[in-house]
Amino acid sequence: MYFLSKELYFPPVEEATYEGIVAVGGDLSVDRLLLAYNNGIFPWFDADEPILWWSPSERMVVNPHDYKISKSMRNILNRNIFEVTINKDFQSVIKNCQKIERKGQDGTWISDEIIKSYTKLYQLNKAMSFEVWQNQELVGGLYGVDLGHVFCGESMFSKVSNASKIAFIKLIEYLKKNHYKLLDCQVHNAHLEKLGAFEISRNSFIKILKNANLK
Numbered sequence: 129m130y131f132l133s134k135e136l137y138f139p140p141v142e143e144a145t146y147e148g149i150v151a152v153g154g155d156l157s158v159d160r161l162l163l164a165y166n167n168g169i170f171p172w173f174d175a176d177e178p179i180l181w182w183s184p185s186e187r188m189v190v191n192p193h194d195y196k197i198s199k200s201m202r203n204i205l206n207r208n209i210f211e212v213t214i215n216k217d218f219q220s221v222i223k224n225c226q227k228i229e230r231k232g233q234d235g236t237w238i239s240d241e242i243i244k245s246y247t248k249l250y251q252l253n254k255a256m257s258f259e260v261w262q263n264q265e266l267v268g269g270l271y272g273v274d275l276g277h278v279f280c281g282e283s284m285f286s287k288v289s290n291a292s293k294i295a296f297i298k299l300i301e302y303l304k305k306n307h308y309k310l311l312d313c314q315v316h317n318a319h320l321e322k323l324g325a326f327e328i329s330r331n332s333f334i335k336i337l338k339n340a341n342l343k
Contacts, residue, residue, distance in 0.1 A: 132181075136160055141168050141183035141330060148184030155179070156245035162254060165273050165280055168334045170314055175239050187333040188313040188325045192303035195324055201297060204290055210268075211261040212298045218250045218257040219243075221269040225283035238283060246282070249273060258295045258302075260286075267291045270299060278337055279303055280312040296323055310336050 130139045132154030144150045150169050154160055156179065164170060164181060173180040197205070204210075226238040249255035253274070260268035268291025270284035279299070286292035303311055312333070313325045 132179075136163055138164060138167055138169055138181065141334065144183050144185070144330075146185075148182045149180055150183050151181040152178050154181070156241055158245070158248050158252065158254075161245060161249060161273070165275060166337070168330065168337050170280065171242075172237060172314075174237055182314075183330060184315055185330050186316065186327040187330055188316045188320055188327055189333065190300065190311040190313060190323075190325045192300045192308055192311055195300045195304070197297055201290070201293060204294070205297065209262065210291065210294050212294060213259045213261065214298075214302065215250075215257055216259050217266065218255070218271060219247065220266055221257040221259055221271050221285070222246060222283075224266070224269065224285045224287075225271065228285040228287075246271070246273075258299050260291045260295045260298075262288060262291070268295050270295045275337075277307070277309045278312055279308055279310075280314070293323065309339070 129145060129149065130143070130151040132138075132151050136159055138151055141150055156171065161171070168187075169181050169183045171179055172182050222238065222243050226236050226243065246255050250257070250271075255271060256274045256279070257271040258269055259266055267288045268284070268286040270281060270292065272279055272281040281299070284292040284295060300311065310333075313320050316327060
């Protein structure tokens with residue numbers, strides 16, 4: 129396993145462990161984060177762990193150009209019970225993602241350090257948030273890292289039924305309209321699968337990522 133120094137470097141993702149860990153340590157500086165994401169690597173660790181950098185052998189993704197909105201969600205969209213904004217309140221979105229309780233999870237990986245680092249990415253137009261409002265109250269949203277032609281989703285939250293799904297759909301619509309190649313959802317979970325995400329190989333993901341970066 130590779131242990132990072134102060135040097136801005138990651139080993140090739142093909143050298144990841146069976147579980148998908150590429151490297152350990154380093155920092156969450158803007159430059160290191162951007163280097164990681166542009167090479168198909170992302171940080172994911174608990175508060176009592178060193179920074180773990182991942183590139184799993186199977187990557188959960190959505191092709192925005194093939195995505196089909198379900199009839200039930202289309203009906204909810206048509207009712208206009210939610211308002212959706214982009215980059216209006218990044219801080220509130222990431223802090224709600226940190227605090228929201230999730231079934232089967234004890235605590236969150238979104239530390240104060242994560243919030244500080246990703247807020248810096250947002251200030252440099254390298255991260256985005258989608259906010260969902262109901263009666264002028266923030267009830268859902270998501271945020272992620274914006275690589276220009278691939279969007280790396282990080283986390284979402286919902287305080288009322290369907291709010292995070294609305295944010296997800298609006299993100300997909302944005303990515304399709306702006307000719308993004310892929311939405312990266314990182315690792316498999318049942319909720320993402322229900323939303324239409326699927327797995328591709330790490331090699332396929334890296335090829336799409338590198339080709340997108342050439343545009």
